[in-house]
Amino acid sequence: MSNLPIENIRSFSDAHPKPSALHFQYGTAGFRTLGSTLDSVIFRVGILAGLRSKRLDGRTIGVMVTASHNPEEDNGVKLVDPRGEMLEASWEAHATVVANAPTTDALLEALDALVKTAKIDLSKPARVVYARDTRPSGPALISALEDGFKALGVEARDGGVTTTPILHYLVKAINTKGTKESYGEDSEDGYYTKLSGAFKKLIAGKTKPDPLIIDCANGVGASAAAKLATYLGDSLPLILENTDITTPGVLNHACGADYVKTQQKLPPSLIDRLQPGQRACSLDGDADRLMYYYLDERGQFHMLDGDKIAALVAAFIVELVKLAGLESDVKVGVVQTAYANGASTKYLAERLPVKCVPTGVKHLHHAAEHYDIGVYFEANGHGTVLFSQQTQETFAKYEPSTPAQSTALNHLINLTQLINQTVGDALSDMLLVEVVLTHKSYAGAEWNSLYADLPNRLVKVVVSDRNTFKTEDAERRLVSPPGLQAKINELVLRYEGGRSFVRPSGTEDVVRVYAEAALKSQADELAFRVAGLVYDEAGGDPSKRPSEFLP
Template identity: 75%
Template sequence: MTAQLPVESISKLSELHPKPNHIRFQYGTAGFRTLGNVLDSVLFRVGILAALRSKRLDGKTIGVMVTASHNPEHDNGVKLVDPRGEMLEAAWEVHATSLANAATTSDFVEQLEALIRSAKIDLSKPARVVYARDTRPSGPALVAALEDGFKAIGADARNAGVTTTPILHYFVRSINTKGTKNEYGEDSEDGYFTKLSSAFKKLVTGKPQLPPLVVDCANGVGAEGISKISPYLGESLTLIPHNTATTTPGALNNACGADYVKTSQKLPPSLASVLKPGQRACSLDGDADRLIYYYLDDRGQFHMLDGDKIAALVAAFIVELVKSAGLEGEIQVGVVQTAYANGSSTKYLAEVRSTHLFVYRMRDRVDRLSSPQRLPVRCVPTGVKHLHHAAEHFAVGVYFEANGHGTALFSPETQEKLESHEPTTPAQSTALNHLLSLTRLINQTVGDAISDMLLVETVLAHKSYSGLEWDSLYVDLPNRLVKVVVVDRHAFKTEDAERRLVSPKGLQAKIDDLVKRYDGGRSFVRPSGTEDVVRVYGEAVIKSQADELAFRVAGLVYDETGGDPATRPKEFI
């Protein structure tokens, strides 16, 4: 007898989680994300959707993460993770949105049955899910709603507890590759920390030990990750955690964390009396998938090392190892950016030769080795799924958003080549072993602040770089990011990898006219994928002009579209 949807069970439990009236939910780049107190029905329905996704993929384990990342503490959200640890297939985002907005239980059941028919889901297949949450106060109640969804459809669900988003992604791939030739790792936190720390220790063996690293944990779940990995690292790297108050109401991401540092371009106030000139520091975000570095110079001036700087450091290092391993011409390294990438970083990367050892600029010293083939740099729309997909087209694809979210992907063919390649010299053998260790150090499922932190520390140890020397690779063009709350962010449509507006009509021409007035000017406007705002980016040769450009464009956005007066930025009142 063909298995049937358990309508009675789903209907009974669905009535406990009614959809709020007058709210429309949207599954975006980061899944569903809004105020935590209105998400109860969404979590219940996501539980059922995750089970159906698993059944559609012959019982492979699907991940569900309850988090709102860098958002304020009162927000929350949920996203699904596909079997290889990647983001949910785009076509299923539409299903998620439709199910979340079904007005009644009967509408919801009707849509479920339609999905089962259209996606040809065999309900007799098993449904396996692994789920976790961050430290937000709304997390336990939302997880309870999620578990009701699993119960309603009879899913085999594993609770991974409170952990970082990247660890949940790691679990999903590890579970689904267990016992195969592509086994990713042991599906436990111990397995994760052991894999990363072992690779890191191999990579820095014989290198001068770096000074201790100050880590701003954003008062989020990353604090637990940093605390847990420290014993695994031992003496290879000393971490000094700050902003670890995961149970203090209102502390999460409040004047701290990667988003605060990137947006405000200054130290978290809590580190003002902690960080010494020349000392390295970094900030994670609320769920530990973003990473921003920074340091103070001898005059106490703040210098940020964001995702662009990380991409430049990492890409050039991998290029160096590929050449040293004797694999130049066989393994192509490419970099993927978004429109938010600083213009100087794009120029720097475009000038990096695919076989050059490294570019080192500090004061009057310049060392450069090059050959004719340039390092490919691609620009794609904002959002991890776009970056990740584009990076998969390279043998080694490095992607980092300027906000500090990113990773490096080694294709299966590249992985096999590294494992089968026979080095002919001791230097080639060393470089090859370093590349193999990098494939284990880097969390290739998603951007991972802890993994990326160890990756950065690896490169700094190999190059004997301080923050100043790393920062000297290229000089950022001054830039400013401004948020404008508008009546309808969906009225903003873009093209050319989100660098130009096509709607509202006529607004792009006005932006173009403004940009022409500034030396090195560049600006673009795009709707946020995670918040009810429009983001405005401005860039120019002089900081005051970058600020002015960004706020003047923000003023155009406000005036053209009827922004919310309560949120009008002070700079253009």
């Protein structure tokens, strides 16, 4: 066996046995399931992170213990690569193999095989920075993670309780320290200073924004937003709601970005707090998703989701690039998934290139990297803007020929500092939205009127095996089961503005059906009918009768 510290790993591993009945899968969100079952997985991730660092010559790897918008009893863990991006896809399979080794001996064999396959030089240093959200299961899981670090001899830095985007920021800041690509001070203070400083420059000389209500999902975003508020001072007054991070059971419960997106209504705790016309937004449990909304003068709720954010932000950036006189040098593009509302795609496609990719942040992030400035947002409110290194160098060298060009250029440079380019970051995205609204003098209603969403409906069909469903064309077309797509196409043609697609879930044995049409009743009916087709064709779970799909 290779020079792994075998006895050390063995003694720690025996204290973290794998539950025999469970199979763990590393997906887009890392490992994620009930917190009570994750002890062995998190211990092994500690070793894995160390090996990943050694493989990359001792560069620092991030580990985040969180389950984001999931219920409080869940937890999870994901690895972050040195530039603050998600773990390289080929290592997802290694992680799954290591997590599922049934015994300590099997684990040692799996680790040995990984060292050989990935050609890891074990003499290299291993460095990791790690953090967690506010879940009650966090401290015990962090203790298991630290045992993994000790088993391999990892040099580990504890980032404490913080948001997922701050952990991503720290990873990139640590790895770029002292280089020309330096991302900022490698501390929480560095993060808040960078964002708030850029925000203040971007709104200088403009009418100061009215106070903004933030629903913090009773999660770690509550502490982060409170700290950010002190750095912002009176440049943006923040009113924080749902900030309880100690009462059991309240995290993400009837609040947060996922609640607002799926229920399409106000969190109950804000019903008496939000005045008509006032802006409000919700973070999710680890503060990487953002959802805006407002009440009109009749008290009617209006949601401004990831699609609306993408439209607002992308149009603003295109405008600045033109004003700076850089449109021939800097190409801006938007990346969406098939879940993006058809009206948003139409609005954006009239202004800049739009690419559709399969669901999952890693697909969006990689596609966005192909543009000089790539904007990506999922409808769920997770997204960011990427400025290529070359584009940032173009900004630094460019000599504007008019004061207006100079102003636009400065705005673009400050945007590169305001935006957390490593990952979707609700607090950074919130400041970005506030900048655009301030520049445009928009309230929620003006922003919302950029385009009108097509009515849509999302339903899920429980099936015995989701793997029989295969898609192509960025998940917009089914290739298996054969013949089903033709039937869906036939149905869609009967509805004005009709669009529907079917895709297997990445995390559970269900198939998701999305439908759009010109009228809400028709979108509901189309979704129900396509769900019925899926059920009939593909052996839906007999205990789940199609009546469940009725709107």
